[in-house]
Amino acid sequence: ARVVVLLSGGGSNLAALLAAAEEPAYGVQVVGVGADRPGTGGAAMAQERDIPTFVEVVKDHASREAWDAALTDQVAAHAPDLVVSAGFLKLVGATFLARFEGRYLNTHNSLLPAFPGMRAPADALVHGVKVAGATLFVVDAGVDAGPIVAQVAVPVLDDDDVETLTERIKVAERAQLVDAVGRLAREGWTVDGRHVRFGA
Ligand code: GRF
Numbered sequence: 001a002r003v004v005v006l007l008s009g010g011g012s013n014l015a016a017l018l019a020a021a022e023e024p025a026y027g028v029q030v031v032g033v034g035a036d037r038p039g040t041g042g043a044a045m046a047q048e049r050d051i052p053t054f055v056e057v058v059k060d061h062a063s064r065e066a067w068d069a070a071l072t073d074q075v076a077a078h079a080p081d082l083v084v085s086a087g088f089l090k091l092v093g094a095t096f097l098a099r100f101e102g103r104y105l106n107t108h109n110s111l112l113p114a115f116p117g118m119r120a121p122a123d124a125l126v127h128g129v130k131v132a133g134a135t136l137f138v139v140d141a142g143v144d145a146g147p148i149v150a151q152v153a154v155p156v157l158d159d160d161d162v163e164t165l166t167e168r169i170k171v172a173e174r175a176q177l178v179d180a181v182g183r184l185a186r187e188g189w190t191v192d193g194r195h196v197r198f199g200a
Contacts, residue, residue, distance in 0.1 A: 001081040001185035004032040006088035011042025013086035013107060016174040017181060018049065027185040032078035034071065036090045052078065058090065068093030075100070082184060085139065086177065089118070097141060102191045104139045105184075107177050109169045111135060111151055116144030121166040124156065132156050132165060134173035136180050138191055149189075149196045150180040 005014050014033065021028045033046035034054045043053045054074045061067040072095045075083055085106040097104065110120035112135040117123070124132045133153040140146035152172045156165060188200030 001028055002031045002079060003028050003082045003084055003181065003185070004034065004075050004078050004080040005030055005042070006034045006036075006075075006083065006085045007040060007042040008036055008089040009040055009042065009087050011040065011045055011087070012170065013084075013174055013177055014042045014045060016178050017084070017086070018045065020178045020182060026182050028181060031080060032075070034074055036088065042087075065093060065095070068095045072096045072099050082181065084177070084181060091143065092139070094141070097139065102138060105136060105149065105181070106139050106144070106146075107134060107136050107173055108144050109134050109166065109173060110144075111153060112137065112144055112148065121169055122162045125160060125162060125165060130156050132169055134169055134176055136176060138196060147191055147194045147196045149184070150176050152176040 005017065007014055017028065018030055020026045021030055030051055032052045032054065033043055034056065035043050037057060038055050046053045056067055056071045056074060058064060058067045061070060071092065076099060081103065083100050083104045108120065110124060111133040115123045121132065131153045133151060135151045136149040138146045138149060154168045154172050183198050187198045190197050
């Protein structure tokens with residue numbers, strides 16, 4: 001399956017996908033990497049491997065809608081079967097969602113529906129939960145709200161701070177992303193209301 005990855009930062013999730021994709025039996029080809037800002041570690045990683053990259057900065061466009069349309073075109077140019085947001089810190093708009101409906105996935109660092117938003121590990125610590133984790137889901141018009149593909153739990157330890165919990169979540173999150181994206185690519189999937197099942 002052809003996969004485009006969107007990111008805003010370091011790209012440790014991209015690195016994990018690229019490592020897995022070196023094995024042809026994994027079934028994933030990362031055909032493009034897009035960012036919402038120049039100079040991301042993820043884009044550098046892609047360029048080293050001759051994977052095409054693109055950048056669409058919101059402020060370079062007359063409106064959020066124009067940015068969304070440009071991003072949609074950039075992604076569509078790579079004809080992806082699947083688009084994966086891995087630390088992409090922008091909400092896409094209606095044009096993008098319509099074009100990639102059911103094929104745009106995001107990984108979030110909480111057990112949704114708990115703790116949507118940008119500070120999920122910190123919110124989990126403040127709340128005092130004993131279990132945290134990560135959720136891979138199909139993006140819809142809500143924020144961190146779409147149908148869930150996979151979830152993984154990690155313990156919250158008594159001496160955790162935001163950094164240690166964030167890192168424990170990320171380790172489990174990367175493994176889950178690699179596993180689930182591979183299965184989606186090899187087996188296909190169906191989205192039925194809030195329910196995602198592997199298998200075409
Ligand atoms: C992930 O933990 C994701 O849930 C959060 O940002 C992180 C992305 O990390 N929103 P990276 O850029 O893939 O290293």
